[in-house]
Amino acid sequence: MEFSTKAIHEGEEPDTGSGNGDVISPIHLSTTFARKDPQIPTHGFEYTRTGNPTRLALEKKLASLENAKYGLMFSSGLASETTMFLSLLQTGDHVIASDDLYGGTERLLRSVVSKLGITYEMRDLSKESSLDHIPEKTRMIYFETPSNPLLRIIDIQKVSGIAREHNLITAVDNTFATPYFQNPLDMGADLVIHSTTKYIGGHSDTLGGAVITKNKDIYDKVKFNQNSIGAVMSPFDSYLTMRGIKTLAVRMKEHEKNASAVISFLRESSKVSKIHYPGLKDHDGHDVARKQMRGYGAMLSFRLKTDISGSKRFVGNLKYISLAESLGGVESLIEIPSLMTHAGIPREIREKTGVTDDLIRLSVGIEDSRDLIQDLSYALGKV
């Protein structure tokens, strides 16, 4: 089955239990399920935290888009990361993470996971030599590619290969690329993380996360803790996410087309000093991106030739492009990472990786690109 067909049909069959011929999965709000035998759930479900028919349909659908066997849905991207870390690591273990990560993931490692005696360090995994030395206690390599907010590209096949030689788990956050543009599991990663709040949901109206894997042992461990910790996706959010996923292919094509138009405009602007986008030939990771992605997506960041007050004037003068955190919705969103999504990362760590005050992150939506360019043009005039 091809991508768009899977996105629409996988995990769902007409009449999923309703007896009415529904062509979409109904929202199963029931928190518990009646059974005939005290020890055997008659219909396969017992309690919604443990398993729910609407969530299961989504889990199957997203797993199929990542060419995987197993999917688990959580109440947010960070809930999926937390459950995954707690399931696969224990006190004394060590994690190597990429140094350009969503600020919330860095905070999770620094303020929560490390309290359990799990140590971590951040490295620029886009550099060839970054894994020359691997500490003995290392159990996992965790990264985003493309990364947030600098759009760095990490060679999934190469890193997974090194990880396998050292018996380490490779975990890839595939939120920016989505399975439409990239399938890390096919390149050797052991598991994929998604914040489905972003492109997968696609409409900025539902929070969620996922752990996707082909590995039964990883699945069993994370599934056990999905139920034990309980940060599961609700039936209603599962429905909204499933509704979003059905148009992922058409949205991603439009997102990318608009990103390309916006970048052509920004490249001509005298106010812009640098654009970070893996589709550009002068991007450090362009060759690896071309090898491992089927497209470059619609997330980009750029640097303005101004100070922080000029950056604030720029974002404050946009009309259609909202100044807001998050990304991946149909509407374009812009932000200043150093003041917003990445503000929680200590300044010295943030600035070392390049997340400085001149950096602007843009999630290009699927409005008409002519309106987006007009909007950007006006606001750049105010810098």
Ligand SMILES: Cc1ncc(COP(=O)(O)O)c(C=O)c1O
């Ligand atoms: C790349 C990436 N991963 C994970 C997360 C966390 O997801 P959530 O906000 O759904 O918890 C985010 C949130 O912005 C993100 O951008």
